[in-house]
Amino acid sequence: MPDRLDLGLDSLQGVAATTQRKLGKLGLTTVGDVLAHRPRRYETAADEVAIAALRQGEEVVVTGRVLNVEKRPMRGRRRTRIVARVDDGTATVSVTWFNQPWLADKLKPGTEVRLRGKLGRFGFEPRSYDLGEARATADFAPVYPAAEEIAAATVRRVVDAALPLAQHVPDPLPAELREREGLGLKRDALAAVHRPRDLHEAETGRKRLAFEELLVLQVGIARRAAEREQTLAPALGEPGDLIRRYREALPFALTPYQEQAIRQVDGDLARTVPMQRLLQGDVGSGKTVVALYALLRAVESERQGALMAPTETLAEQHFLTIADLCFELGVRCALLTSSSGKREREAAVGADVVVGTHALIQEGFELRDLGVAVVDEQHRFGVEQRSALVAGRAPHVLHMTATPIPRTLALTVYGDLAVSEIAKPPASRKPVITSWITEDRASEAYTRLTRLLREGRQAYVVCPLIEASETSLARAAEEEAERLRRAELRDFRVGCLHGRLKAAERRDLMARFKARELDVLVATTVIEVGVDVANATVMIVQEADRFGLAQLHQLRGRVGRGAEQSYCLLVSRAKEELTESAHARLQALVETTDGFELAEVDLELRGGGALLGTRQSGLSDLRFAHLRRDRDLLERARAAAPAVGPGPLSDAAAALFAEVDSEALA
Ligand code: ADP
Numbered sequence: 186m187p188d189r190l191d192l193g194l195d196s197l198q199g200v201a202a203t204t205q206r207k208l209g210k211l212g213l214t215t216v217g218d219v220l221a222h223r224p225r226r227y228e229t230a231a232d233e234v235a236i237a238a239l240r241q242g243e244e245v246v247v248t249g250r251v252l253n254v255e256k257r258p259m260r261g262r263r264r265t266r267i268v269a270r271v272d273d274g275t276a277t278v279s280v281t282w283f284n285q286p287w288l289a290d291k292l293k294p295g296t297e298v299r300l301r302g303k304l305g306r307f308g309f310e311p312r313s314y315d316l317g318e319a320r321a322t323a324d325f326a327p328v329y330p331a332a333e334e335i336a337a338a339t340v341r342r343v344v345d346a347a348l349p350l351a352q353h354v355p356d357p358l359p360a361e362l363r364e365r366e367g368l369g370l371k372r373d374a375l376a377a378v379h380r381p382r383d384l385h386e387a388e389t390g391r392k393r394l395a396f397e398e399l400l401v402l403q404v405g406i407a408r409r410a411a412e413r414e415q416t417l418a419p420a421l422g423e424p425g426d427l428i429r430r431y432r433e434a435l436p437f438a439l440t441p442y443q444e445q446a447i448r449q450v451d452g453d454l455a456r457t458v459p460m461q462r463l464l465q466g467d468v469g470s471g472k473t474v475v476a477l478y479a480l481l482r483a484v485e486s487e488r489q490g491a492l493m494a495p496t497e498t499l500a501e502q503h504f505l506t507i508a509d510l511c512f513e514l515g516v517r518c519a520l521l522t523s524s525s526g527k528r529e530r531e532a533a534v535g536a537d538v539v540v541g542t543h544a545l546i547q548e549g550f551e552l553r554d555l556g557v558a559v560v561d562e563q564h565r566f567g568v569e570q571r572s573a574l575v576a577g578r579a580p581h582v583l584h585m586t587a588t589p590i591p592r593t594l595a596l597t598v599y600g601d602l603a604v605s606e607i608a609k610p611p612a613s614r615k616p617v618i619t620s621w622i623t624e625d626r627a628s629e630a631y632t633r634l635t636r637l638l639r640e641g642r643q644a645y646v647v648c649p650l651i652e653a654s655e656t657s658l659a660r661a662a663e664e665e666a667e668r669l670r671r672a673e674l675r676d677f678r679v680g681c682l683h684g685r686l687k688a689a690e691r692r693d694l695m696a697r698f699k700a701r702e703l704d705v706l707v708a709t710t711v712i713e714v715g716v717d718v719a720n721a722t723v724m725i726v727q728e729a730d731r732f733g734l735a736q737l738h739q740l741r742g743r744v745g746r747g748a749e750q751s752y753c754l755l756v757s758r759a760k761e762e763l764t765e766s767a768h769a770r771l772q773a774l775v776e777t778t779d780g781f782e783l784a785e786v787d788l789e790l791r792g793g794g795a796l797l798g799t800r801q802s803g804l805s806d807l808r809f810a811h812l813r814r815d816r817d818l819l820e821r822a823r824a825a826a827p828a829v830g831p832g833p834l835s836d837a838a839a840a841l842f843a844e845v846d847s848e849a850l851a
C-alpha cells in the first residue's frame with residue numbers, strides 16, 4: 186500500500202487547485218508535507234474590543250468591515266504599505282500592513298476582517314488576520330509561517346483534511362524504542378501539534394516529532410562514522426625536520442589554542458582511520474597556520490597536501506599567504522583554479538602543496554597520492570564536491586570554518602567530526618568597535634571615515650547586497666565607487682573590487698591596496714573572506730540590514746587585523762523599515778564581536794538550516810526540532826542512534842533512513 190503521506194494534495198477533499206498551486210510554491214505538495222508544516226506559534230486568547238475602545242500598545246482582537254484600501258509606497262526598494270480603513274460600527278481605524286502588496290486585492294470594500302494586533306505608530310498594526318468568513322476563533326489556534334497569497338485559515342483547513350490520513354500510517358519508530366524513550370505515536374503527535382487542546386499538549390507532540398527528526402540525522406551520522414572506521418588512511422609518523430623548520434620560520438609563537446589544535450591533528454594523523462576534524466575559529470584567529478601544519482605533515486611523508494577553498498579570491502589569498510613560507514622551506518607550492526593555464530596545471534601536478542578551488546576535483550586534474558586535504562569554509566561546498574575530494578582515496582581531512590557553529594548544531598550535523606576550536610585570536614588584537622546608524626545619518630559615517638583616512642588608515646566600503654546577477658552587482662559597485670570618488674571621497678584614491686574582475690585584475694587591485702596605493706576599496710561581498718590588510722581599519726557597510734548575521738561578522742573580520750583600533754560602521758535603512766530580525770542582527774553586532782555568541786543569536790533568529798545554508802547538512806529536514814531548546818532530545822537521539830542503525834527497523838523507518846542516507850548525508 187502506498188504511503189498515504191506521499192499522496193498529493195489532490196487526494197484531499199475540498200482543496201481547490203489554486204490552493205494546491207499556492208501550497209506547492211511553499212514546497213508543500215503532499216499530505217506529509219502539509220502535516221510537517223509546523224505552526225510557528227499558537228494564538229492564545231486576546232480580548233476582543235470595539236474599535237472605539239482601542240488603546241495604544243495593547244494586544245487585542247478587532248472585527249470589522251473594510252471601507253477602502255490603498256497601497257502606499259515607502260522609501261527604499263520594494264517596500265510597500267497597505268492601508269485599509271476598517272469600521273465596526275463603533276468607530277473607524279486605519280490598519281497598516283507592511284510588504285504584503287498582494288493584500289490590496291483581497292481587502293475589497295465590505296470584506297469582513299478579524300485582526301489581532303496593536304494600535305501603533307501606523308494605526309492598527311495586525312500581527313495576524315483572517316479575512317472573510319474563515320475565522321481562527323479557537324484559543325490555541327495554530328499560526329503557520331507567513332505565506333504570500335494564502336490565508337492562514339486555508340492552511341488550517343488543508344491540515345484538517347490531511348490529519349485523518351495520518352491515522353493509518355505505521356509508526357516509523359520501533360515500539361520498544363518508543364517505550365524506552367516514553368514517546369507516543371507519531372499520528373497522535375501530529376494531531377497534538379496541529380490541533381492542541383492546550384500548549385502543553387502541543388509541546389509534547391512537537392518533542393515526539395523532533396526526536397524522530399534528530400534520530401534520523403544521528404543514525405546517518407552513526408552509519409557514516411562506522412563506514413569511516415573501515416577505511417584505511419596512511420598513518421603518519423612523528424613530526425620531523427620539516428615541521429621543526431616550519432615552526433622556526435614562523436614570525437610568531439603559536440597561541441595555546443593553535444598548539445592544542447596541532448596536537449589534536451597529530452593524534453589523528455598517527456592513526457589509520459582517516460582524520461575527519463573540524464577546525465573552528467573566528468575570522469583572523471589563526472587557522473591557516475594550523476592548516477599549513479597539517480599539509481606539511483603530508484609533504485614530510487612524501488605525499489601531497491591539498492587545500493580547497495570555495496572561491497577564487499580565497500584560494501589566491503591562501504596561496505599568497507602560504508607560498509612565501511613554502512618557498513622558504515623548499516616546499517613546492519602551486520595554485521590551481523579554473524582560470525589556470527596549461528603550465529600552471531602541470532606545476533600543480535608536481536607540487537607538494539596545491540591550493541585551489543573546486544578545480545582541484547574537476548576532471549582532467551589528478552591529485553597525486555593525497556595525504557592530507559584541507560577544506561576551507563567547508564559548508565560552502567556541496568556534498569558531491571566534498572566527497573569527490575576523497576573519492577577513491579582516503580586522505581586525512583581537516584575541515585575549516587570561520588562560521589562558528591553552536592555546539593548543538595555541530596553535534597546534529599557533524600556528530601562524527603572531531604572538533605578543534607581556536608577560541609581566541611592572537612593576543613595583539615583589539616576588538617573592532619561597531620556602530621549602527623541609519624542612512625539619514627550616513628554622512629556622519631563618511632566624516633569619521635575621512636578623518637581616519639587622513640590619519641593614514643585605509644578602508645573598505647561594502648556595497649548593498651542586491652538580489653542580482655554578478656554582472657549587475659559589479660555595475661552597482663562601479664557606480665558607487667564613481668559616486669564616492671566625486672563626493673565624499675573625492676580627496677582619496679578609490680578602487681573597486683567585484684566578482685566580475687579577472688583574477689589578474691583582482692590580484693593587482695589587492696596588491697595596490699596592500700601597498701597603500703589605494704586608500705579605499707569599494708567592494709561587493711567578494712571581500713567577505715580571505716582579504717588581509719592590517720592597515721585597513723575602517724569598514725562601512727551600506728544597507729547593512731540586507732546582510733545576514735554571519736556574513737556581516739565575516740565582513741567585519743576584514744578589519745581589526747592589526748594593532749590599531751578598528752571600526753565598523755553599519756549603515757541601515759530607516760528603523761521602521763527594518764524587520765524585527767534585521768533589528769536584532771544589527772544590535773547583536775554592535776554588542777559583541779564574539780563569533781560564537783553571534784552564532785547562537787543567528788541560530789535563534791533563523792534556525793540551523795539557514796545557518797549552514799544547507800540541504801547537504803540534513804538540517805532542512807528539521808521541521809519540529811529546535812536546536813537551542815532541544816539539547817536534551819539531541820543527546821537522547823545520539824545515544825539511541827547506534828542501536829537503531831544496524832538493527833531491524835519497521836518498513837516505514839527503513840524507508841525514512843534510506844532516504845536520508847542517500848540524500849542528506851553522503
Ligand atoms: P584565519 O584563517 O583563522 O582567518 P589567519 O590564519 O589568516 O586567520 O591569521 C590571521 C592573521 O594572524 C595572519 O596575518 C597571521 O599571520 C596572524 N597570526 C596567526 N597566528 C598568529 C600568532 N600565533 N601570533 C601572531 N599572529 C598570528
Ligand code: MG
Pocket residue numbers: 469472473715
Ligand atoms: Mg584565513
